[in-house]
Amino acid sequence: MRVLVIGAAGQLGTEVCKVFADRELSRADLTDADLALDVTDRGAVQRLIAEHVRPNLVINTAAAHNVPKCEQDPAHAFAVNATAARDVAAACAACGARLIHISTDYVFGCGGTRPYTETDPPAPLSVYGASKLAGEHLIAAACDDYAIVRTSGLYGAAPCRAKDGMNFVRLMLHLAATRPEVSVVTDETATPTYTVALAHQLRVIAERAEPGLYHATCNGSCTWHEFARAVFDYTGTDVTLVEATSADFPSPVRRPDYSVLQNKHLQDQGLDIMPDWQDALHAYLDTLAG
Numbered sequence: 001m002r003v004l005v006i007g008a009a010g011q012l013g014t015e016v017c018k019v020f021a022d023r024e025l026s027r028a029d030l031t032d033a034d035l036a037l038d039v040t041d042r043g044a045v046q047r048l049i050a051e052h053v054r055p056n057l058v059i060n061t062a063a064a065h066n067v068p069k070c071e072q073d074p075a076h077a078f079a080v081n082a083t084a085a086r087d088v089a090a091a092c093a094a095c096g097a098r099l100i101h102i103s104t105d106y107v108f109g110c111g112g113t114r115p116y117t118e119t120d121p122p123a124p125l126s127v128y129g130a131s132k133l134a135g136e137h138l139i140a141a142a143c144d145d146y147a148i149v150r151t152s153g154l155y156g157a158a159p160c161r162a163k164d165g166m167n168f169v170r171l172m173l174h175l176a177a178t179r180p181e182v183s184v185v186t187d188e189t190a191t192p193t194y195t196v197a198l199a200h201q202l203r204v205i206a207e208r209a210e211p212g213l214y215h216a217t218c219n220g221s222c223t224w225h226e227f228a229r230a231v232f233d234y235t236g237t238d239v240t241l242v243e244a245t246s247a248d249f250p251s252p253v254r255r256p257d258y259s260v261l262q263n264k265h266l267q268d269q270g271l272d273i274m275p276d277w278q279d280a281l282h283a284y285l286d287t288l289a290g
């Protein structure tokens with residue numbers, strides 16, 4: 001099986017490449033990968049996928065997902081997250097490749113009170129969320145053999161390139177090392193998700209899942225304040241953790257107050273292998289300590 005990972009140098013792409021290392025693997029990215037590819041160049045996408053690599057499976061993790069930057073430059077956000085996603089899907093259709101495409105919990109809006117399933121109607125609040133949702137629709141129109149995988153709050157060993165290398169866990173540990181108290185919001189609930197766990201879930205999806213839309217996050221949920229508490233407790237970090245609300249951090253970007261996803265489509269097929277968020281966090285913190 002030939003596998004092409006796009007966004008291979010990114011936070012998630014790095015782990016996906018490890019999980020598919022036993023396959024004939026090609027790594028593409030804007031920079032820092034074996035194959036240079038700008039996904040907004042339709043001709044280059046078509047040539048690389050349908051003529052050069054001709055993979056059986058494409059996993060597209062490339063995105064414009066710095067949320068404030070997307071707000072400032074909607075054209076770029078839609079070029080990468082929507083139009084390019086369509087072009088990758090069309091190239092996959094042209095050479096018979098299965099496509100796995102990564103999407104986001106930010107397709108949902110405010111006011112949720114129970115975990116969203118794949119059949120709940122999206123209502124994005126931001127350019128980022130809207131552009132990723134547009135990408136989902138365009139992929140579904142461009143090819144048949146796709147799995148669109150929405151995930152949430154990624155963290156892992158490889159730096160998140162769109163966010164200056166930071167993830168939430170690293171940010172908390174950095175703040176705790178440099179100041180006596182750290183303020184974290186209690187009014188945003190989600191499910192932080194470890195990239196290693198998601199990469200293994202993507203392999204299961206690639207090999208065993210029917211085509212369609214999937215939610216794939218760690219199981220359970222927490223507020224960001226609860227997540228920070230768990231980071232500090234497990235690492236024995238001595239810092240005062242202060243309760244804040246999103247109003248304490250004014251931002252031009254609207255974010256969902258509740259974006260918990262249920263991995264229902266995976267569960268229905270007996271394919272949900274995602275760990276609970278606490279177990280995944282501990283596994284990650286163990287790697288940082290080791």
Ligand SMILES: NC(=O)c1ccc[n+]([C@@H]2O[C@H](COP(=O)([O-])OP(=O)(O)OC[C@H]3O[C@@H](n4cnc5c(N)ncnc54)[C@H](OP(=O)(O)O)[C@@H]3O)[C@@H](O)[C@H]2O)c1
Pocket residue numbers: 006007008009010011012013029030031037038039040060061062063064065080102103104105151152153154155159160161162163
């Ligand atoms: N991080 C999160 O918390 C989170 C949450 C939910 C969903 N997601 C989704 O998960 C996926 C992976 O995120 P991540 O955290 O791994 O992101 P990341 O570390 O920023 O990696 C994204 C990769 O995509 C590449 N890329 C950007 N524009 C490109 C272009 N025009 N052509 C080719 N490659 C391009 C980037 O290259 P450069 O660095 O060289 O620009 C980077 O290597 C994305 O689809 C994102 O929307 C992320």
